[in-house]
Amino acid sequence: MSEDNDFRRGMGFAFRVGTELVVSVFVGTTMGYALDWFFGTKPWFMVAGLILGGAAGSLMVYKVAMHLPSGEDEDGER
Amino acid sequence: MESPLHHFELHPLVEINFLGLDLSINKAILAMWAGMAIVFFLFKAAGRKEGSLIPGKLQSVLEVSLEFIRGMVEEFIGKEEGKKYFSFIATVFFFILASNLIGLVPGSYTITSQLVVTGAFAICIFIMTLVIGFTRHGGHFFSILVPPGVPKIMVPLMVPIEIISMIARPISLSVRLFANMTAGHTVLAVLFGLAMSASLALGWMPFAFTIVINGLEIAIAFIQAYIFTTLTCVYIGDVINLH
Numbered sequence: 001m002s003e004d005n006d007f008r009r010g011m012g013f014a015f016r017v018g019t020e021l022v023v024s025v026f027v028g029t030t031m032g033y034a035l036d037w038f039f040g041t042k043p044w045f046m047v048a049g050l051i052l053g054g055a056a057g058s059l060m061v062y063k064v065a066m067h068l069p070s071g072e073d074e075d076g077e078r
Numbered sequence: 079m080e081s082p083l084h085h086f087e088l089h090p091l092v093e094i095n096f097l098g099l100d101l102s103i104n105k106a107i108l109a110m111w112a113g114m115a116i117v118f119f120l121f122k123a124a125g126r127k128e129g130s131l132i133p134g135k136l137q138s139v140l141e142v143s144l145e146f147i148r149g150m151v152e153e154f155i156g157k158e159e160g161k162k163y164f165s166f167i168a169t170v171f172f173f174i175l176a177s178n179l180i181g182l183v184p185g186s187y188t189i190t191s192q193l194v195v196t197g198a199f200a201i202c203i204f205i206m207t208l209v210i211g212f213t214r215h216g217g218h219f220f221s222i223l224v225p226p227g228v229p230k231i232m233v234p235l236m237v238p239i240e241i242i243s244m245i246a247r248p249i250s251l252s253v254r255l256f257a258n259m260t261a262g263h264t265v266l267a268v269l270f271g272l273a274m275s276a277s278l279a280l281g282w283m284p285f286a287f288t289i290v291i292n293g294l295e296i297a298i299a300f301i302q303a304y305i306f307t308t309l310t311c312v313y314i315g316d317v318i319n320l321h
Contacts, residue, residue: 012305023250028242056242
């Protein structure tokens with residue numbers, strides 16, 4: 001049961017992290033683009049949004065990874 | 079040769095125009111109805127019969143899966159709070175699972191391969207989390223935008239990052255399900271197209287692969303339904319237990 005559980009968690013993690021990283025960058029850039037269009041300040045908000053989106057994606061992946069049980073304790077035993 | 083994306087196209091079967099809205103019935107709507115009917119009648123059939131104490135096979139299977147969902151809800155939302163949302167989460171899980179599996183029957187339609195459908199699910203869940211957050215915490219809910227332990231100087235930087243990751247949630251939720259289903263069915267269509275266009279001496283190879291990939295797709299159907307519901311739990315849990 002425990003091994004099955006680990007497998008499911010692992011699959012969940014794998015599918016989750018990939019899309020989240022990409023989508024965060026996309027959302028940040030789009031929001032920046034929208035702000036640029038609104039204020040007429042091309043391309044500065046978009047650049048900032050791209051960087052912040054990347055940061056948001058990395059932060060999200062970091063948070064998820066911190067909650068992931070490693071499956072081993074400190075002496076490397078299961 | 080047909081385009082491998084051809085089978086995602088929808089054509090109205092029964093044209094219905096109501097007050098200028100296009101409410102035509104097409105394959106996707108039929109598949110959605112079938113999914114709802116399967117989930118409803120499965121649980122109806124599995125319900126405990128009057129006077130019998132020993133659960134049947136179907137009932138045992140469904141009870142185990144409900145227990146599994148309850149474990150997930152308790153883990154991410156909390157034991158007491160989770161009870162309120164358990165039925166919603168279980169419904170989402172079984173409906174998505176049924177729609178994913180129906181799509182694997184040749185000739186039917188995968189409704190989760192339409193971004194509109196998964197997007198509607200995700201937006202409903204997103205709005206639901208916002209409503210839960212504001213009703214439970216009021217104005218204090220905005221503190222979700224500032225993670226605990228952040229130095230004051232970092233706050234102007236953290237708020238936009240948290241806003242972006244908030245908005246990215248429903249999008250990644252819907253895109254993940256949609257992309258996985260679409261990709262799987264496109265691969266199947268491409269391999270089947272190869273099998274059809276090659277001679278019999280070579281054509282059996284891609285055909286064998288379609289069978290293998292179909293098995294993989296069944297696993298993906300379960301995993302995607304699981305991930306969708308887990309993340310729904312995580313998002314609801316996040317707004318209930320603020321930090």
